[in-house]
Amino acid sequence: DVKVTQSSRYLVKRTGEKVFLECVQDMDHENMFWYRQDPGLGLRLIYFSYDVKMKEKGDIPEGYSVSREKKERFSLILESASTNQTSMYLCASSSAGSGTENTEAFFGQGTRLTVV
Amino acid sequence: AQSVSQHNHHVILSEAASLELGCNYSYGGTVNLFWYVQYPGQHLQLLLKYFSGDPLVKGIKGFEAEFIKSKFSFNLRKPSVQWSDTAEYFCAVTLYNTDKLIFGTGTRLQVFP
Secondary structure, X not given: OOOEEEOOOEEEEOOOOOEEEEEEEOOOOOEEEEEEEEOOOEEEEEEEEEEOOEEEEOOXXXXXXXXXXXXXXXXXXXXXXXXXXXXXXXXXXXXXXXXXXXXXXXXXXXXXXXXX | OOOEEOOXXXXXXXXXXXXXXXXXXXXXXXXEEEEEEEOOOOOOEEEEEEOOOOOEEEOHHHOEEXXXXXXXXXXXXXXXXXXXXXXXXXXEEEEOOOOOOEEOOOEEEEEEO
């Protein structure tokens, strides 16, 4: 079974703190994603990585950065946490090759981040 | 920019009722289309996907979706829902030349016995 593991289920951080969210996948997938999920807004893509050290901004990258030093690990960084970044954060991975039967994303359980 | 629209935000049905959830996308080129489901307390999982060929796609648990290219639509259907179908449903799309996966806003489905 594909496994995408997020390091924390729940996090509470203070405004202004630097926050690291970690995600690890065990299927040698090229692609990894970070989304935030908010009621009524669905899943919004923050960043997408298609290879080690390669990244592409999603729809809402402001206030976030990412790091992908190893293929299996994709980190989301909140440089200075703010209350409007309180949300559920979802990590996903998929194999490369859009247009093939193998392109399916697998998701982690999510990290519920509260910034106070 | 590429976008995905789901017009039904919250749907309430009785068991055995038929379901249709709308999904429209804005990109004019070749796309891959997906429906994902998130059951309460669980992670998102794939319900069905369309890449090419027959525009009527069958997925797990009796769900199906029809790709209508002329309408830029990929609506999800189930002839008879069950209480266990209570979940949030997300439509998603990737463009042919990229693996970047974009989601719609989701539809919350509540099924009452």
